[in-house]
């Protein structure tokens with residue numbers, strides 16, 4: 001049984017382009033928090049095909065990513 005630390009956390013992700021499934025570490029992900037759910041998303045580059053993937057992030061995902069040490073960018077809109 002291993003206790004996960006911020007550095008060992010991996011996030012499971014899927015690429016909509018090549019449908020590849022993989023695990024990403026915190027530095028591979030970026031989170032952008034906007035004022036609404038519509039402008040809150042996380043992004044990463046697919047390690048398989050190199051596509052830039054952007055997906056909406058709900059509250060649960062935001063909490064998961066931030067607690068996992070993912071770099072967060074706050075969007076100031078309006």
Ligand SMILES: [Zn+2]
Nearest residue numbers: 015018046049
């Ligand atoms: Zn891909």
